[in-house]
Amino acid sequence: MKQILILSGKGGTGKTTVAGAFIELSKSIAFADCDVDAPNLHLIIDKLSEPKKTDYYGFQKAVIKNLKCTNCGLCEKICRFDAIKNKFINIHKCEGCGLCVEICPVKAIVMSDYSSGSLMLYKDDGKVFSTAQLKMGNGASGKLVAAVKKQLSDNFIDSKISIIDGSPGIGCPVVASVSGADIVVIVTEPTVSGIHDMKRIIDTARHFNINPVVCINKFDINEENTKEIERYCDSINIDVIGKIPFDPMVVKAVNNCKSISQYPESPAGKAIKQIWDFIDRNLIKANHCKNKN
Amino acid sequence: MKIIIPVESKNADAPVCPSFGRTPFFMLFDTETQKSDFIDNAAANSQGGAGIKAAQTLVDSGAKILITYRCGQNAADVLNAGGIKIYKAENGSANDNIKKYKEEKLSVLTDIHPGFHNHGGKNK
Amino acid sequence: MKIAVLSGKGGTGKTLVSVNLACSAKKAVYADCDVEEPNGQLFLKPIITNKTSVTVTIPSVDLNKCTRCRKCITFCKYNALALINDKLMIFNEVCHSCGGCIVLCPQKAFMETSRIIGSIEEGISGNVLAVSGCLNTGEVSGVPIIKSIMSKLPKEEIVIIDCPPGSACVVMESIRSADFCVLVAEPTIFGTHNLAMVYDLVKFFNKPAGVLLNKCVDGQENPSEEFCINNKINILAKIPFDEQLGSLNSQGFISVREDNKYKELFENLLTNIEKEILQ
Numbered sequence: 274m275k276q277i278l279i280l281s282g283k284g285g286t287g288k289t290t291v292a293g294a295f296i297e298l299s300k301s302i303a304f305a306d307c308d309v310d311a312p313n314l315h316l317i318i319d320k321l322s323e324p325k326k327t328d329y330y331g332f333q334k335a336v337i338k339n340l341k342c343t344n345c346g347l348c349e350k351i352c353r354f355d356a357i358k359n360k361f362i363n364i365h366k367c368e369g370c371g372l373c374v375e376i377c378p379v380k381a382i383v384m385s386d387y388s389s390g391s392l393m394l395y396k397d398d399g400k401v402f403s404t405a406q407l408k409m410g411n412g413a414s415g416k417l418v419a420a421v422k423k424q425l426s427d428n429f430i431d432s433k434i435s436i437i438d439g440s441p442g443i444g445c446p447v448v449a450s451v452s453g454a455d456i457v458v459i460v461t462e463p464t465v466s467g468i469h470d471m472k473r474i475i476d477t478a479r480h481f482n483i484n485p486v487v488c489i490n491k492f493d494i495n496e497e498n499t500k501e502i503e504r505y506c507d508s509i510n511i512d513v514i515g516k517i518p519f520d521p522m523v524v525k526a527v528n529n530c531k532s533i534s535q536y537p538e539s540p541a542g543k544a545i546k547q548i549w550d551f552i553d554r555n556l557i558k559a560n561h562c563k564n565k566n
Numbered sequence: 567m568k569i570i571i572p573v574e575s576k577n578a579d580a581p582v583c584p585s586f587g588r589t590p591f592f593m594l595f596d597t598e599t600q601k602s603d604f605i606d607n608a609a610a611n612s613q614g615g616a617g618i619k620a621a622q623t624l625v626d627s628g629a630k631i632l633i634t635y636r637c638g639q640n641a642a643d644v645l646n647a648g649g650i651k652i653y654k655a656e657n658g659s660a661n662d663n664i665k666k667y668k669e670e671k672l673s674v675l676t677d678i679h680p681g682f683h684n685h686g687g688k689n690k
Numbered sequence: 691m692k693i694a695v696l697s698g699k700g701g702t703g704k705t706l707v708s709v710n711l712a713c714s715a716k717k718a719v720y721a722d723c724d725v726e727e728p729n730g731q732l733f734l735k736p737i738i739t740n741k742t743s744v745t746v747t748i749p750s751v752d753l754n755k756c757t758r759c760r761k762c763i764t765f766c767k768y769n770a771l772a773l774i775n776d777k778l779m780i781f782n783e784v785c786h787s788c789g790g791c792i793v794l795c796p797q798k799a800f801m802e803t804s805r806i807i808g809s810i811e812e813g814i815s816g817n818v819l820a821v822s823g824c825l826n827t828g829e830v831s832g833v834p835i836i837k838s839i840m841s842k843l844p845k846e847e848i849v850i851i852d853c854p855p856g857s858a859c860v861v862m863e864s865i866r867s868a869d870f871c872v873l874v875a876e877p878t879i880f881g882t883h884n885l886a887m888v889y890d891l892v893k894f895f896n897k898p899a900g901v902l903l904n905k906c907v908d909g910q911e912n913p914s915e916e917f918c919i920n921n922k923i924n925i926l927a928k929i930p931f932d933e934q935l936g937s938l939n940s941q942g943f944i945s946v947r948e949d950n951k952y953k954e955l956f957e958n959l960l961t962n963i964e965k966e967i968l969q
Contacts, residue, residue: 282727283701283729284700284727284855285699285702285855286700289880310856310857311699311700311857311884311887313699313880313884316883332613332767351789351793353747353787353788353789365859370768370786370790371765371790372789372790375790376793376794407857407858409858409862409888409891409894410857410858410859410861411859412831412833412858414858415830416613416614441700441726441727442854442855443726443727443825443827444726444830444831445830445831448830462940464941465732465733465940465941465942466705466729466732469727469732470729473726473727473827476827477828480827480828481679482679494936494940495941498940524878524907524910527878527879527880528877528878528879528911528913530879613767613768614768614784615770618769618770618771618772618784619769619772622772622773622774625774625775640781640783640784643781644772644774647774647775647777648774649775
């Protein structure tokens with residue numbers, strides 16, 4: 274089973290648009306949205322029924338038992354995350370290290386389960402779609418991402434490929450989504466920000482022994498920059514596997530809760546199909562993306 | 567000499583678990599007594615550093631050989647420091663792999679993946 | 691006066707708005723808190739006056755004092771410690787810097803040391819002091835860098851905080867000391883969905899907020915505008931989808947410095963926001 278992960282570095286370059294199209298074109302029966310902070314994929318997947326929701330429990334958080342507390346203030350002094358003030362523990366700042374629990378002279382602090390988000394599982398007609406929503410203000414989203422992937426692998430029966438819509442950035446949730454990915458597709462755009470961020474996400478993917486491929490979205494908004502991306506990728510042995518033109522049809526499709534691949538005659542629809550065909554022919558059947566360094 | 571293998575259930579014919587750090591159990595096989603014991607993996611539900619904790623369990627068990635599909639850098643550091651040699655598992659059960667090891671058909675695991683900062687482990 | 695610019699969804703125009711707002715003031719500070727992918731400097735091209743490393747604390751052990759009692763190993767929720775062949779191994783990248791092992795060791799065998807996770811650069815670009823954070827690739831959390839940026843911000847000036855996308859801990863850290871939040875939204879259901887999330891976040895922190903609708907197309911429905919109307923959220927401004935603006939942006943130009951019509955647009959926006967804050 275090949276796992277295809279779509280990343281970008283910069284937000285807003287078109288990850289979900291591309292992921293949604295790949296899912297349609299490949300008739301994939303196993304896919305996931307790992308952008309647990311701001312999941313959007315479900316908005317353009319056809320015919321989804323109600324998902325099964327499970328509360329996700331990450332790190333436990335510390336809780337002060339007020340009746341036992343003598344107000345000595347030791348926990349407040351010792352906490353490295355500034356999570357304790359006036360006998361009150363800020364759950365958003367608490368990282369669950371448990372030091373306050375150990376240090377409290379009257380054992381007034383305990384660790385308690387804390388739900389930092391919910392997992393959602395959609396199972397329709399043999400398809401499995403795994404996603405999650407992190408509750409706002411929470412950290413350690415990487416663990417929730419790992420849970421999304423585990424939920425997917427625990428539930429799908431047999432699939433040649435699975436498609437994962439990743440999150441922007443290079444941090445926690447991105448690192449977690451890279452684990453287990455066979456093919457990484459970076460969707461970039463020809464703007465100075467897009468290029469800058471693409472370089473960092475390429476670095477991050479390579480840090481984890483993956484050789485990503487790149488596709489340039491909205492390539493015609495700045496053809497100079499597009500050429501720069503192609504030159505840069507060539508210089509570091511990264512393949513640019515396709516270019517998608519700016520197409521107002523994309524917004525229309527999204528706002529109609531549809532994937533752009535349902536408009537196959539549109540310029541963007543055509544370009545994404547070509548990219549998918551390339552991936553299908555050349556990457557899924559081979560071991561292209563494993564870094565042989 | 568003791569060989570240790572991550573397994574999906576407490577059964578010598580159980581499949582080798584694709585994950586090392588988060589495997590539910592380990593099978594500890596003693597080549598002198600030819601007996602198998604099963605250890606719970608305390609790291610299975612770890613929020614993070616599962617590979618490290620699992621590797622600590624292995625070192626404490628006295629095992630000298632580990633047969634696994636995958637292993638992360640942090641866990642490998644612990645295992646190397648503890649003098650445990652890591653072999654690459656092949657498709658099949660724990661027993662199948664012990665047999666292959668005895669027949670010298672297993673190769674050393676060289677593809678050690680970098681740490682995933684608490685979020686890794688491939689679940690097939 | 692601290693104004694945070696956030697969006698939930700990536701690519702809606704946070705940096706475009708933040709940079710141009712800062713440049714349209716007489717004098718301002720631009721703080722780039724999107725430390726995973728900082729972009730403000732690409733536009734401001736500041737002359738760097740200061741660069742500092744951001745570190746996190748990690749433990750190091752004096753094996754002569756260690757009695758191998760394993761108290762630290764049992765305590766550590768992140769499994770950052772292991773005892774192998776009489777040596778205590780410490781895994782820095784997994785360590786959350788809670789300091790617990792250092793405090794709890796009965797032999798006081800640990801010392802504090804540190805490792806670098808990123809950097810902050812301060813620089814000048816015309817009327818703007820730019821403070822930009824950058825997380826090193828391979829690191830997972832930019833929170834310590836954002837905290838450090840916040841501690842460097844002058845109190846008296848107009849500060850525009852360019853926030854990361856999403857609504858997770860890094861965003862929370864970025865808006866913590868903000869007096870007002872500008873939520874930048876695009877006219878797609880993706881944008882609206884994420885706008886709703888980030889609106890929840892600012893409400894939770896009791897921050898006064900308003901929405902800037904970006905990339906608006908005349909005659910086309912705008913689900914984000916509908917969201918604002920339905921939830922009685924103040925719409926601060928509507929920026930039309932503008933090829934010239936997009937082109938300037940894609941090349942790294944600061945639009946208010948290139949064309950007066952944009953200067954006026956952002957000056958008005960800043961005035962509106964100031965009015966909202968003073969209310």
